[in-house]
Amino acid sequence: MKYAAQMSDLDTFLAGLPDLPDHCVVRESEERRAYECDGLSAYRRMPWLVLLPETVEQVQAIVRHCQSSGIPVVARGAGTGLSGGALPLENGVLLSLAKFNRILDIDVANRLARVQPGVRNLAISEAVDQHGLYYAPDPSSQIACSIGGNVAENAGGVHCLKYGLTVHNISEIQLVTIDGELLTLGGRALDAAGYDLLALLTGSEGLLGIIVEVTVKLLPKPERAQVILAAFDDVTKAGAAVGSIIAAGIIPAGLEMMDKLSIQAAEDFVHAGYPLDAAAILLCELDGTSEEVSEHVFKVRELLKSSGATEVRTAKSDAERVRFWKGRKAAFPAVGRISPDYYCMDGTIPRKALPQVLQTIEDLSKQYGLPVANVFHAGDGNLHPLILYDANKPGELERTEEFGGRILELCISVGGTITGEHGVGMEKINQMCTQFNEAELQQFHAVKAAFDPGGLLNPGKAIPTLARCAEFGSMHVHGGQLPFPELERF
Amino acid sequence: MSDADLTESLRAHVEQAFIERTPLNIHGARSRAFYGHATDAADLDISAHQGVINYEPSELVLQARAGTRLVDIEQLLEDNRQMLGFEPLRFSSDSTLGGAIASGLSGPRRPFAGAVRDAVLGAGVINGKGEALRFGGQVMKNVAGYDLSRLMAGALGTLGVLTDISMKVVPRPESEYTLRQSASQQQALERFAGWMGRPLPLSGACWHDGHLYLRLAGSEASVRQAQQALGDAKLREQPDFWLSLREHSHAFFTRSMPLWRLSVPPATPPLALDGDWLIEWGGAQRWLHSDATAERIRGIAAEVGGHATLFRGADDNCEAFHPLPAPLLALHQRLKKSFDPAGILNPGRMYRDL
Structure with missing residues (x-):
């Protein structure tokens, strides 16, 4: 009976969208199932209805209709997000931007590309390669993830220490508001009049509007890039080496660390040539003009040796450089091969706290009986501990989530943050209650209300309600001791 | 301190x-x-x-x-x-x-x-x-x-x-070098667009009064390399040239005429507005002393995808900042209210209705 009632609601709702062609509507349950999760597959929910509009006018009409019918809307790009930001709603529309997949304009003189939100990240660099240009942010999912999702999450990647995050590399967006209004934020100049709404929208996780067009900034491709691999018998020494490179005034294009378990998993998978006896390796990419790279390679090699590296290798060819990176870029799937499931965390910490944080993660790993592989954007302090677990063992997912929560709270306690680049989504919503106090969360809700007073855009994600935090706080008290009693709670 | x-x-x-x-x-x-x-x-x-x-x-x-x-x-x-x-x-x-x-x-x-x-x-x-x-x-x-x-x-x-x-x-860059070349505004803008599309160690690109000024910054080797590639013409006379832009102590900024700041896509050709120009940011920031009306200046800036600020000389007759389209202004007002419900923080400083 309930099903029938829902179907008729659905018919009524669709009748309000007469101009949307049938092929843009997904209502059969087996087809809707493809949209039940994003890259965080532990969280699943069947969407009530999936719509795949093809024009901005259709997006406006859908959003207006949702607004007047009080139906919530979840926007989705390529669905590669890792925090459940595109998790659908049983009573809401899942709005896929997948059909917005065209590159609209490449402006070589101003180094800008105007693209639709469904365009894949890597496709932009491929399209402008002939002009000697590229789009810098390179999340590891860049062959699949789309630019609209990158903006919604403020995606990073391995090159953001030098070249910044998505927020630093976009110039303008076209936004459909919950009223169905089309707004231009930012512009083709280096700034725009009024508040910096482009910065506000970047990383807002689909809670403030639907992005229907993005103009990205392009950079000239560096003349040369070189990668150095260094092995260490101690993670702390590797951490100190990172600090010494930066203190010497060198900003590497990428600076990545992997621990023993990640090295082994990656080596078994892609045979990158990593030293298997190392406790940690550092990958340091230097780019720029040819002369500068030569100079920096020399300096960095010396710094690594004096920091106690047991081995320092410089890629002798482009093929070897690619191989060094391949192990790092394949670290997540490599870990996936040695464990039935893994859970990827995304905290950021001040680099100096690394030894303390890694030690505590190791202690927690023993306590929970769950192994952890650590992959680290060492240059900017963004840590990706991968907790290995088996979802088929009763209780193990719950234990993993609790362990993950402890890691995030650890990141906050050393002055860091619960998410560096994956977003809060559904996944880290409870830890938001630890990172922000009541007045701060209320300010977030007030900002949200300025865009979406009815709370119809991606509800339940990114910013927890105060009621949820109250419940989360008491849950932890019942569980025993509060993890960080010095932090403000409510 | x-x-x-x-x-x-x-x-x-x-x-x-x-x-x-x-x-x-x-x-x-x-x-x-x-x-x-x-x-x-x-x-x-x-x-x-x-x-x-x-x-x-x-x-x-x-x-x-x-x-x-x-x-x-x-x-x-x-x-x-x-x-x-x-x-x-x-x-x-x-x-x-x-x-x-x-x-x-x-x-x-x-x-x-x-x-x-x-x-x-x-x-x-x-x-x-x-x-x-x-x-x-x-x-x-x-x-x-x-x-x-x-x-x-x-x-x-x-x-x-x-x-x-x-x-x-x-x-801080290890090394810095400023070169100066004779150029019309149009020539300078064209050269800037070319250089900025190449992997050069740049940190400043300005044009004023028949000369362009390009600052190179980076490792000594890369600055030397770029300097050779671009042709040597070191600026010797004005050691504080870039500081004078930062502090607006350059003679251009000390005039009493209204000062406009136009922010436009950098490769935009010279704009059809009479007055004295100083171009920065490789063409993306253009300073103008002009008596032209705000409507005319803003109209021309908007036409090329930019905006214009009356940087010095704003008064009750003219908004300092480029007016916003109505839906965007309304959003600004709601956002302002979300932080400042009583409207007590610098009211009117940016826009009169904000």
Whole structure:
């Protein structure tokens, strides 16, 4: 009976969208199932209805209709997000931007590309390669993830220490508001009049509007890039080496660390040539003009040796450089091969706290009986501990989530943050209650209300309600001791 | 540099003003008082709220109170061979960090090293209800919650009183070199567009009065390499040329005519407006002394995809900032209200209806 009632609601709702062609509507349950999760597959929910509009006018009409019918809307790009930001709603529309997949304009003189939100990240660099240009942010999912999702999450990647995050590399967006209004934020100049709404929208996780067009900034491709691999018998020494490179005034294009378990998993998978006896390796990419790279390679090699590296290798060819990176870029799937499931965390910490944080993660790993592989954007302090677990063992997912929560709270306690680049989504919503106090969360809700007073855009994600935090706080008290009693709670 | 944390007294002051509905004019050294519209309000002076809270060169992060003088921060960074990448415009030796962030005015390095907002990592903010809030943090990557700290950059204090700011800092280049070439405005813009599309170590690109000025910065070897590639013509006569742009002490800026700032896509050809031009940011920021009407200047800027600010000389007859389309202004008003429900923080400083 309930099903029938829902179907008729659905018919009524669709009748309000007469101009949307049938092929843009997904209502059969087996087809809707493809949209039940994003890259965080532990969280699943069947969407009530999936719509795949093809024009901005259709997006406006859908959003207006949702607004007047009080139906919530979840926007989705390529669905590669890792925090459940595109998790659908049983009573809401899942709005896929997948059909917005065209590159609209490449402006070589101003180094800008105007693209639709469904365009894949890597496709932009491929399209402008002939002009000697590229789009810098390179999340590891860049062959699949789309630019609209990158903006919604403020995606990073391995090159953001030098070249910044998505927020630093976009110039303008076209936004459909919950009223169905089309707004231009930012512009083709280096700034725009009024508040910096482009910065506000970047990383807002689909809670403030639907992005229907993005103009990205392009950079000239560096003349040369070189990668150095260094092995260490101690993670702390590797951490100190990172600090010494930066203190010497060198900003590497990428600076990545992997621990023993990640090295082994990656080596078994892609045979990158990593030293298997190392406790940690550092990958340091230097780019720029040819002369500068030569100079920096020399300096960095010396710094690594004096920091106690047991081995320092410089890629002798482009093929070897690619191989060094391949192990790092394949670290997540490599870990996936040695464990039935893994859970990827995304905290950021001040680099100096690394030894303390890694030690505590190791202690927690023993306590929970769950192994952890650590992959680290060492240059900017963004840590990706991968907790290995088996979802088929009763209780193990719950234990993993609790362990993950402890890691995030650890990141906050050393002055860091619960998410560096994956977003809060559904996944880290409870830890938001630890990172922000009541007045701060209320300010977030007030900002949200300025865009979406009815709370119809991606509800339940990114910013927890105060009621949820109250419940989360008491849950932890019942569980025993509060993890960080010095932090403000409510 | 003194060290005084006045957050609580500033917070209490704003809370009292909220209760009494008393508008506040937030200021530090008043070195940017000319920017935007004057507000008829009671003064809230943040200049005594000073001190560097946290600075660790190897983390590339500096956190300081809003009243800290820019010159003090920049000296501390220089002692550690670092700098503020955005080279904030600095109008007097007393100019404060809070003013630099709130005005959002970046210097010559902006197209190459990012703007004020790009360097902001976190901020302490007192909203219009007198609540001391903290957004962002002191790490390079942070996507927890809306990015409300970056939003403060350029908001002219209309959304909150900045109490402290955490910023990304960058290493000072090992070597710098400025070359000068004779060029018409059009030639300069064409050359800038060509150079900026190549992997050259650039940190400044300016044109004025028949000459272009290009600053190279980086390792000694890369600067030398670029210098050879571009043709040697070292600027010797004006050692403080770039500083004179940062401080607006260059003779161009000292005239009494209205001063316009046009922000346009950098490769835009010379604009059809009579007056005296100084081009910065490789063409993206164009200063103009002109008596042309605001409508005409703004119309031409908008036509090429940019906007125009009446930088000096704004009065009751003319908005300082480029007017916003109605739906966008309405959104600004709702956003302002979400931070400042009583409208007491720098009302009218940016737009009269904000």
